[in-house]
Amino acid sequence: MKEHNLIYLSVSIILIALVDSVGALLGFWSIEGAERNQILVCESLILFALLLNSWLIYRKTNANTQFPAHKQIAFLSFSSLFLCLLGDITNFNLPETFYRYESVIKHDYLADSIYFFLPGYTLLLLAGIRAIELKSKDKRFIRYPVIAGCVVGMISMVMMHLPNTGWFITISTGIYAMLIGVVGFIGLAFILSCGGLKASKGELLVGSGFILAAVADAIIGNFWIYGHQGEGFYPQVRYINWVVYITSQCMVIHLPHLLVINSKYSHDKKQQDYNPMA
Template sequence: MKEHNLIFLSASIILIALIDSAGALLGFWSIEGQERNIILTIESMVLFALFINSLMIKRWVFRNTKNSAIIKIAWLSFLALCFCLLGDVTNFNLPETFYRYESVIKHDYLVDSIYFFLPGYTLLLLAGIRAIELKSKDQRFIRYPVIAGCVVGMISMVMMHLPNTGLFITIGTGIYAMLIGVVGFTGFAFILSCGGLKATKNELLVGAGFILAAFADAIIGNFWIYGNQGEGFYPLVRYFNWMVYITSQCLVIHLPHLLVINFKYSHDRKQQD
């Protein structure tokens, strides 16, 4: 597939997610109404399109570079998305079960999705760190985001945690809060490694994808899992989260795509010099 088609598909996926979320927020349809199966079908198609686009990006990368580091990043990015998609399906809560682990957290099925999102975002984090290493040898771009992400994640966990929450949910969400915090700060670090304000528009967008991923999960933790004293501000928070989450994934899957473009540009400039 041609390069511009990969970008067009991501933009189309974002647009569909925006329409889906905006329509639900405005009351045109609801995940809790008769349209539930229709909405889940549409959202499943969005996730499938995201998978296809990520797969095509990986194949495009393989055809356009022999750089082993970028190829490894392409694999990490693709596998990261695959795990996250499984987490998305879990969050659909197809059996519509609640309070499975205890009587405090209603939407505790979200904790089950951590089994997929934890390895998924770990792989994405590794891809981001490797990309930063290709840009800069300064280890501060890696060390500081890890420290800041863990600290912010722990603070966030303490602030949103509810008394009497079970140990399983507490440990699961606590570990995940630190991981997703690191992912978000890695987005800032990637932009800084690309020159900060001098970074290209594409570099800013990919970095923003990492940041939005952390923002999307912060929404889940604060307003879907622990929000409203464990009842969650559902379904409104789901609609808003879907819009932010899909946008983040559509951006981060282009990380290896961006690296190939930058590598080619740098190589061409060296030849001209």
């Protein structure tokens, strides 16, 4: 598949997710209504298209590079998305059960999805760190985001946490809040390692994808899990989170593809500099 087709597929997925969310927010359909099964089928197809695009990017990366680091990042990126999609399925709450662990958090099934999102975003974090290492030898681009992300995640957890929340929900969401905070700051560090505002459009979009991933989970924590005294601002917050999350994933899956393109461009430029007659 040609490079621009992979981008078009991501844009199409984002637009479909946007229609899905906006339509629900405007009341044309609802996840709590009779259309629930149809919406879940539609969203499952969106996730499948996203996974397919990531797989195509993984294959194209391996076919167009000889650098082990690029192949490693492609594997980490695809594996990350695969695990996260399992978390998405958990968040669908197919059995429609609530208050499973305690009487404070209604949508506590979201904590179960952390079993998939935690390793999934850990792999994405490793892919981002590896990409930064290819751009810069300055360890500050990694050290400071990790510290900042953990601190912001802890502060966010303290601010949204509700009294009498059980230990399982508290510990799992607390650890996850720090991880996703680091993911967001790694996205910013990636952009800075690429030159900041001088970074290419692709680098800005991929880095922004990491940041949007943190925003999506901040929405879940503050408004879906702990919001409204534990009842959550549901289903409206679900619709908003859906389009932000899908957009973030559509951006970050292009990381390995972007690195291959940049590497090829850098190589061609060096060849031109070496041979002025080229």
